[in-house]
Amino acid sequence: MxxxxxxxxxxxxxxxxxxxxxxxxxxxxxxxxxxxxxxxxxxxxxxxxxxxxxxxxxxxxxxGGWLSAMPPGNRATFARAGGGLEASRALQQEFVAGVDAVLDIL
Structure with a gap:
């Protein structure tokens, strides 16, 4: 800088x-x-x-400023939290899509 x-x-x-x-x-x-x-x-x-x-x-x-597709926690915990395996996978896909969207705009 x-x-x-x-x-x-x-x-x-x-x-x-x-x-x-x-x-x-x-x-x-x-x-x-x-x-x-x-x-x-x-x-x-x-x-x-x-x-x-x-x-x-x-x-x-x-x-504090990082861009990652990794969920801030354990995926198995997300799956047990109520939405199940499909909800955990959907959440992971949203993280990936978020990173892709930032990179597309940049």
């Missing part, structure tokens, strides 16, 4: 003089994903992402 510092865009600080249709606080995965889909679903919206540091500064840029 230090090598890219000269190429990183700079944006003016928000002074409260403008208004937007959608204001998103936080430039991590969740905030950027929300902004992306807000514009995709309704292109006429004005959308602003507010980040105190730099995009990806918080957990999305460290150990």
């Amino acid at each position: 230090a090598q890219l510092a000269d190429k990183r865009p700079s944006f003016p600080r928000f002074t409260g003089q403008d208004s937007v249709d959608v204001a998103i606080v936080g430039g991590g995965y969740t905030g950027l994903w929300a902004a992306y889909f807000a514009k995709k679903l309704e292109p006429s919206l004005s959308v602003a992402v507010f980040e105190a540091e730099q995009v990806g500064y918080g957990a999305s840029g460290r150990n």
Whole structure:
């Protein structure tokens, strides 16, 4: 990141003089994903992402920001939790589809 510092865009600080249709606080995965889909679903919206540091500064840029198709737990436990084996498989497929969707958009 230090090598890219000269190429990183700079944006003016928000002074409260403008208004937007959608204001998103936080430039991590969740905030950027929300902004992306807000514009995709309704292109006429004005959308602003507010980040105190730099995009990806918080957990999305460290150990909290990971993209994985692995469920956060034991698949056998998911299967016993009420939905059975098919529900556990469907959940796993959703995790895979989520990773694929992020990669497609990137």
